[in-house]
Every structure is written in C-alpha cells, then in structure tokens.
Amino acid sequence: MDLTIWGAAKQVTGSMHLLEMENYKILIDCGLDYEKDTYQEENQYFPFDPTDIDVAILTHAHIDHSGNLPTLVRMGFRGQILCTPPTADLTELLLLDSVNIFLSKQSKRTKGKRGGSGPKPLYLHKHVMDTMERFVTISFDKDFKINNDITVRFIPVGHLLGAAAIVLTIQDKGQEKKIAFTGDIGRKNYPVLVDPQPLPAVDYLVSESTYGGRMHTRDSTIEQKLVEIINDTCVKFPGRLIIPAFSIGRTQALVYSLNKIFSEGLLPPVKIFVDSPLASFATDVYRRHHELLNEESREFYRRKGDEFEFEELSYVQDKRESISISNYHEPCIIISSAGMLEGGRIQDHLYHNIQNYYCTILFIGYCAKGTLGNRLLRGDPIVNLRRRDLMVFATIKQTDLLSGHGDHEDLLNNVIKQDPKLLKKVFLVHGESKSLQSLAEAITESGYNVEIPEKGEVFKL
Numbered sequence: 524m525d526l527t528i529w530g531a532a533k534q535v536t537g538s539m540h541l542l543e544m545e546n547y548k549i550l551i552d553c554g555l556d557y558e559k560d561t562y563q564e565e566n567q568y569f570p571f572d573p574t575d576i577d578v579a580i581l582t583h584a585h586i587d588h589s590g591n592l593p594t595l596v597r598m599g600f601r602g603q604i605l606c607t608p609p610t611a612d613l614t615e616l617l618l619l620d621s622v623n624i625f626l627s628k629q630s631k632r633t634k635g636k637r638g639g640s641g642p643k644p645l646y647l648h649k650h651v652m653d654t655m656e657r658f659v660t661i662s663f664d665k666d667f668k669i670n671n672d673i674t675v676r677f678i679p680v681g682h683l684l685g686a687a688a689i690v691l692t693i694q695d696k697g698q699e700k701k702i703a704f705t706g707d708i709g710r711k712n713y714p715v716l717v718d719p720q721p722l723p724a725v726d727y728l729v730s731e732s733t734y735g736g737r738m739h740t741r742d743s744t745i746e747q748k749l750v751e752i753i754n755d756t757c758v759k760f761p762g763r764l765i766i767p768a769f770s771i772g773r774t775q776a777l778v779y780s781l782n783k784i785f786s787e788g789l790l791p792p793v794k795i796f797v798d799s800p801l802a803s804f805a806t807d808v809y810r811r812h813h814e815l816l817n818e819e820s821r822e823f824y825r826r827k828g829d830e831f832e833f834e835e836l837s838y839v840q841d842k843r844e845s846i847s848i849s850n851y852h853e854p855c856i857i858i859s860s861a862g863m864l865e866g867g868r869i870q871d872h873l874y875h876n877i878q879n880y881y882c883t884i885l886f887i888g889y890c891a892k893g894t895l896g897n898r899l900l901r902g903d904p905i906v907n908l909r910r911r912d913l914m915v916f917a918t919i920k921q922t923d924l925l926s927g928h929g930d931h932e933d934l935l936n937n938v939i940k941q942d943p944k945l946l947k948k949v950f951l952v953h954g955e956s957k958s959l960q961s962l963a964e965a966i967t968e969s970g971y972n973v974e975i976p977e978k979g980e981v982f983k984l
C-alpha cells in the first residue's frame with residue numbers, strides 16, 4: 524500500500540494524508556493550509572480526485588485538520604467521514620465559523636475597490652451542512668470495521684475534546700499492517716481533558732512535531748500563574764485583565780481553572796466576561812460530552828456543579844452587551860477571541876484598554892508572525908487599531924501553561940514507548956523545520972528509523 528503526505532509536510536497547517544490500497548483509498552484529515560495569506564485560493568484544488576476517496580477519517584476538529592472537508596465534499600467526495608462524537612460537534616462549529624471568516628474577508632476587501640471583490644469563499648454554509656451529513660461517529664477505544672480488510676480505532680490524545688490518534692489495522696495482500704496517525708498530541712494534567720493514552724504497537728507511525736526541540740515551563744500550575752496575575756492586576760490595583768483565547772478548547776480550560784480558583788476562595792471575587800458567542804456554543808458541546816472529561820473535572824462537577832458556570836462569570840452574547848463592557852468600571856477579567864488578535868471582539872477590548880496603565884494583556888497561546896498578537900509580544904511600543912496608532916501602556920504577559928500540545932519530551936516519549944524492532948518507520952509532520960530536525964535527531968538516537976517527508980512524497984508501506 525502507498526502512503527502520500529499531502530499536507531503539513533515541513534510545515535504546521537494543512538494536515539492531509541492519503542493511504543492507497545489496491546481497491547480502497549483512505550484520506551486522513553483534510554485541513555486548511557493557511558501558511559500563506561492567499562490560503563483561500565491555495566486550498567481550492569486537491570492533488571487527487573476527491574471522487575476516488577472511499578472514506579475520510581478525522582483526528583480532531585481544529586481547522587488545520589478539518590477545515591477543507593467541505594471543499595472535498597463540494598468537489599464530489601461521497602464517502603463517510605469517521606470521527607469521535609465530540610469531534611463531529613466541534614467541527615460543525617468551526618466549519619461554520621470558517622465560512623463567516625471567508626465572508627467577512629470577501630466583504631472587507633471589496634470596500635474601496637469599485638466593482639472588485641475579495642477572495643471567493645472556499646465554501647458556504649450549505650456546503651458545511653452537506654459535509655455534516657457524511658459524518659459517522661465512533662466512540663474512543665472501540666474497533667470499527669470499515670470493510671473486511673480495514674479496522675479503525677480512535678485513541679484519546681488530550682489536546683482538544685474528542686481529539687484522537689487514529690490506528691488502522693489493514694490486511695494488505697495477506698499481511699497485517701498497523702499504522703497510527705497521532706493527529707495533535709496533548710499534554711498530561713491539562714484542565715478538563717484526559718491525558719494522552721499510549722498507542723498500541725504499530726508498524727508505522729505518522730507523528731506531529733509542533734514542539735519538537737522545545738520544552739514547556741514546569742515551574743508552576745496554571746492556577747498558580749492566574750492567581751499571581753489576577754492579584755497583581757485586579758486585586759492590588761483596580762485593573763483589567765484581558766485574555767485573548769481561542770473560543771474552542773482554550774476558553775473552556777481557562778474558565779474551569781478560574782472556577783477552581785474562585786470556588787476555593789484563593790482570590791476575592793472578580794467579575795469575568797467570556798465575550799465570544801462561539802465559546803458559549805463550544806462550552807455546550809463540552810457539557811454534552813461530560814463523560815469524556817478528565818476525572819478531576821468530573822469530580823469537581825459532583826461536588827460543586829457545572830465546571831463552566833459560576834457566580835463571577837458572565838457569557839456575553841450580543842454585540843451591544845459586548846460594547847457595554849467598556850462601561851464596566853470595576854476590576855474585571857475579559858476573555859475573548861481571536862487568540863492572535865486578528866479580528867473578533869477582542870479588538871474592541873484592546874482598542875479601549877491598550878493605553879490603560881492598569882490593564883494587563885495575557886497571551887495563553889501561540890501568535891504567528893505578522894499578527895497583532897505577535898507585534899505586542901515582541902514589544903512594539905505603538906500598534907494600529909481601527910486605523911489609529913495607539914501607544915501600548917498596558918502590561919503584556921505570556922504563559923505556555925495552557926498550550927494544547929505536548930512538548931519535545933512528550934513527543935519523544937510517545938515514540939519510544941514503541942518496540943524499535945517492530946516499528947519500521949516514523950514519519951514526522953506538522954512542525955517547522957527546526958522542530959522537525961531536533962525531534963528527528965532525538966528519535967534516531969533512540970534507535971528508530973525516521974523520515975521527514977516532502978509534500979506529495981509517496982512511501983510504500
């Protein structure tokens with residue numbers, strides 16, 4: 524059988540891998556590649572015929588893994604899309620959000636360009652609905668027979684609710700072969716999520732490498748860090764803490780950590796606004812799949828009730844409510860998206876607070892080069908918001924304690940749990956070149972065979 528790495532090859536986004544057997548083709552993930560500004564144009568064609576694919580299997584809902592499924596369906600894919608139940612729910616939210624982003628980009632670029640128009644949306648709401656009809660959900664840790672020769676199993680990896688490694692057992696010309704795709708690997712003791720589960724022994728492993736060569740800080744917990752920052756910003760002074768956060772995953776982890784802090788009385792009450800309608804919908808998905816949250820979180824629920832609801836917290840729905848936060852003059856915490864500050868309601872909060880000495884902006888995720896978040900993190904003294912240059916008087920802070928990815932050690936451990944005599948090859952994807960190189964070196968030193976595939980490179984398994 525052939526494995527072709529069609530995406531996330533020597534880069535992070537656009538995960539897409541094709542497994543071709545004699546009479547059957549499986550696509551693993553179908554993500555948006557958004558390394559370039561022109562990604563809407565870049566993603567509109569596939570290097571294979573979508574009508575030839577028999578089944579698609581999805582590791583998790585993040586848009587760099589799921590975001591091009593509607594294009595696949597629009598171009599004639601008629602098979603099933605297999606994933607875990609929370610992945611289906613979160614993917615629907617993210618794909619619909621993706622359409623809204625396409626539409627807003629289209630209308631923005633139209634302004635001032637008489638008769639012109641912005642990039643055409645890659646797909647529309649109706650295509651997302653057609654895509655959702657193809658989803659078939661399968662629980663974690665159960666073998667599901669795709670046909671007589673192929674079985675799939677979803678293994679929990681933390682990272683995001685529903686996220687799984689995919690393990691395929693394939694009878695190929697009378698020989699059994701096992702192949703695992705890690706998707707994105709989370710980390711231990713992450714708020715709300717289960718720890719990544721070890722993989723069974725496999726013949727081939729396609730692994731992510733995002734944090735290859737890098738280690739997360741381990742000197743404190745997220746609760747300790749938040750207590751310290753809230754104390755400095757909102758208790759000692761009447762300030763505002765603004766936390767840009769992705770609406771799905773990061774926000775729920777943050778809300779749960781804050782709930783723990785305030786329910787244990789570690790700080791006096793401080794008002795918290797979660798200003799993102801998408802975050803509210805995603806939180807409902809977390810509630811709906813409560814049985815899949817980690818033991819600590821379920822225990823919290825048994826003792827104190829809903830992890831995502833408490834006295835100090837308000838979910839902000841409509842735009843008017845969002846605007847009125849500017850008139851709230853008590854110390855408060857505002858959690859809003861987008862995480863890298865590119866658009867979304869967070870920009871309004873920044874506009875009103877970036878010149879406030881009593882404001883702290885806390886980054887809890889990665890900010891890609893070229894984004895406003897990145898400019899603030901590198902210490903730009905002036906930023907442009909709503910076409911105005913504003914001096915940055917707010918304090919800028921960052922923590923990696925809520926990063927959803929395992930670090931170098933976690934990634935390496937995932938490989939070295941495999942028997943080097945059985946594991947024939949490790950393919951490294953989903954990483955920038957430095958990360959890929961240092962993870963590859965560490966894996967090679969441990970006695971395994973490693974490849975860093977080029978985009979479109981084909982491997983005989």
Ligand SMILES: [Zn+2]
Binds near residue numbers: 583585682
């Ligand atoms: Zn992910």
